[in-house]
Amino acid sequence: MTQEVQSRPPEEVLIPAGLQGLRLLIWRIRRTEELRWARVALLRVLFGIVMVALWEGVSGRLIDQRIISSPGALLEAFLDLAGPDNPDGTLWTHFAYTMENTFWGYLAGALLGILFGFMLAEAEVIAQVIEPFIMAFNGVPRIAYAPLFIAWFGIERQPKIILVLTIVFFLCFVSTFSGIRSVPQELVNVARVLGGRKADILRKVVLPAASPWIFSGLKISIPFGMVGAIVGEYIIADRGLGYLLQRYNNEYFTTGIILVIFILMFFVVAVNQLLNWAEGRMLRWRPTGQTGQETAIPN
Amino acid sequence: MSAFLSIRGLGKRFLSRGTVVRAIENFSLDIEEGEFVTIVGPSGCGKSTLLNILAGLYPPSAGEILFEGRHVRGLNPEIGYVTQQDNLLPWRTLRKNVLLPIEFRGGSASGGAEERVGALIRKVGLSGFDNHYPHELSGGMRQRANIIRTLVYNPRVILMDEPFGPLDAQTRLTLQNQLLDLWNDERKTIIFITHDLTEAISLADRVVLMTGRPGTIKSVTPIRIPRPRDVYHIHRSEAYREVYDKLWEELRVEVARVM
Numbered sequence: 001m002t003q004e005v006q007s008r009p010p011e012e013v014l015i016p017a018g019l020q021g022l023r024l025l026i027w028r029i030r031r032t033e034e035l036r037w038a039r040v041a042l043l044r045v046l047f048g049i050v051m052v053a054l055w056e057g058v059s060g061r062l063i064d065q066r067i068i069s070s071p072g073a074l075l076e077a078f079l080d081l082a083g084p085d086n087p088d089g090t091l092w093t094h095f096a097y098t099m100e101n102t103f104w105g106y107l108a109g110a111l112l113g114i115l116f117g118f119m120l121a122e123a124e125v126i127a128q129v130i131e132p133f134i135m136a137f138n139g140v141p142r143i144a145y146a147p148l149f150i151a152w153f154g155i156e157r158q159p160k161i162i163l164v165l166t167i168v169f170f171l172c173f174v175s176t177f178s179g180i181r182s183v184p185q186e187l188v189n190v191a192r193v194l195g196g197r198k199a200d201i202l203r204k205v206v207l208p209a210a211s212p213w214i215f216s217g218l219k220i221s222i223p224f225g226m227v228g229a230i231v232g233e234y235i236i237a238d239r240g241l242g243y244l245l246q247r248y249n250n251e252y253f254t255t256g257i258i259l260v261i262f263i264l265m266f267f268v269v270a271v272n273q274l275l276n277w278a279e280g281r282m283l284r285w286r287p288t289g290q291t292g293q294e295t296a297i298p299n
Numbered sequence: 300m301s302a303f304l305s306i307r308g309l310g311k312r313f314l315s316r317g318t319v320v321r322a323i324e325n326f327s328l329d330i331e332e333g334e335f336v337t338i339v340g341p342s343g344c345g346k347s348t349l350l351n352i353l354a355g356l357y358p359p360s361a362g363e364i365l366f367e368g369r370h371v372r373g374l375n376p377e378i379g380y381v382t383q384q385d386n387l388l389p390w391r392t393l394r395k396n397v398l399l400p401i402e403f404r405g406g407s408a409s410g411g412a413e414e415r416v417g418a419l420i421r422k423v424g425l426s427g428f429d430n431h432y433p434h435e436l437s438g439g440m441r442q443r444a445n446i447i448r449t450l451v452y453n454p455r456v457i458l459m460d461e462p463f464g465p466l467d468a469q470t471r472l473t474l475q476n477q478l479l480d481l482w483n484d485e486r487k488t489i490i491f492i493t494h495d496l497t498e499a500i501s502l503a504d505r506v507v508l509m510t511g512r513p514g515t516i517k518s519v520t521p522i523r524i525p526r527p528r529d530v531y532h533i534h535r536s537e538a539y540r541e542v543y544d545k546l547w548e549e550l551r552v553e554v555a556r557v558m
Contacts, residue, residue, distance in 0.1 A: 184386075187388070190380070193355075193356070196403040208388070284432075
């Protein structure tokens with residue numbers, strides 16, 4: 001965050017002298033902006049440290065450690081679970097299992113969702129016919145389908161992947177669909193007059209214009225997709241972070257539960273950062289402040 | 300023998316909230332190749348509808364369009380259209396925006412095309428902004444980019460829908476001047492819509508005045524002010540004032556009728 005702050009405005013020989021003042025002004029504003037961000041970042045770290053310290057201080061003194069655990073206990077449990085001699089697999093095994101299921105479900109769901117979003121956005125009548133059906137299917141909390149998926153697809157990976165897939169599919173479908181619908185007709189008309197054929201217009205006008213929407217669909221799908229994988233494991237599994245949660249819950253092992261929560265937290269934040277970065281690069285043409293950096297992580 | 304571009308008995312009606320709206324009625328005009336025609340009229344008189352039909356985006360309800368004697372239906376690749384909003388693609392740089400029609404039309408983006416794009420960018424004073432995105436350009440710059448994006452593929456007719464409408468007065472004059480220069484070099488046929496009488500007179504060979512809705516032709520006035528014209532000082536000339544007064548009297552009646 002604290003990038004090296006330049007001590008001099010970058011040299012610009014092309015700009016005439018009159019504009020040099022304006023440039024300098026912009027540079028000053030940008031520099032204060034950077035300083036402001038450095039301060040925010042520093043305060044964030046401090047805030048985190050204070051919270052952890054408070055937690056450690058309160059735990060076992062003011063509040064029972066069995067209820068809120070403590071950072072120290074958490075670290076201990078982490079090292080223990082991450083260690084090599086654990087009877088039913090290390091933390092890594094569980095993490096990998098959940099992430100693999102999430103990954104495959106996410107990949108298939110995102111591809112299908114974007115594809116269907118495109119197809120239906122182009123097929124007005126079909127879209128109108130099936131819209132209420134889609135909304136009905138999507139409106140039901142996904143956990144209600146879980147037993148059905150288990151009955152259909154067994155107790156191995158498949159029902160978990162399918163659960164993730166259905167969640168991600170709808171999020172990506174809806175965002176792609178509305179993204180394409182929101183492409184201004186004037187832009188398409190201009191492209192037609194300029195000589196664009198349907199396929200060209202789709203590729204060079206519609207797809208880029210809809211890309212911010214598609215991106216936001218991909219982004220919110222990550223935490224929601226993980227919910228699918230974990231719920232699936234929570235119901236029936238012998239591995240995975242969801243399975244761990246369910247087991248720790250039965251054992252009243254609060255530290256374990258909080259540990260899993262933290263692992264999920266770190267993962268979602270890291271992936272979100274990665275996507276923000278990718279989005280920022282791909283959507284560089286947007287005016288600043290519109291790259292979707294501010295999108296909150298849903299629960 | 301028909302004219303280069305012949306509009307015959309054009310009409311457009313459409314349904315709006317259950318009632319039939321007559322936007323344009325019995326619009327007939329012959330335009331010569333290389334001619335600069337401006338169209339003025341009160342707002343809502345169907346000027347933009349007329350251009351949309353000429354561009355081939357929508358079919359007319361009545362009448363026909365002949366291009367070099369041939370009946371035109373749908374999009375005509377010989378007709379370019381500069382819209383009021385610049386409609387540049389925000390994810391493409393200025394240069395890539397101007398190259399778009401060449402990509403669409405299958406011309407390779409190499410050699411000649413690149414050169415032509417560069418030359419046009421220089422001609423309208425946008426050198427150094429090639430790699431800027433539209434949001435980094437001013438309104439006047441974007442509109443210039445919009446115009447050369449149409450010029451780049453050499454359509455023989457260019458339709459312009461109040462292209463300088465959203466710009467400030469000084470920028471407008473500069474762009475009018477540049478447009479006249481470009482027209483002088485390339486002698487395209489231009490049909491230019493505006494609601495600004497001064498602009499209509501400074502640019503045109505003929506000014507077409509439209510009535511309020513349903514829009515039809517009220518008068519066609521040849522402008523005999525010699526070229527090259529000086530858009531900055533044209534309002535001082537006697538010929539300008541004469542034709543301005545005549546047109547304003549006619550337009551005033553139509554505006555009053557609509558308001």
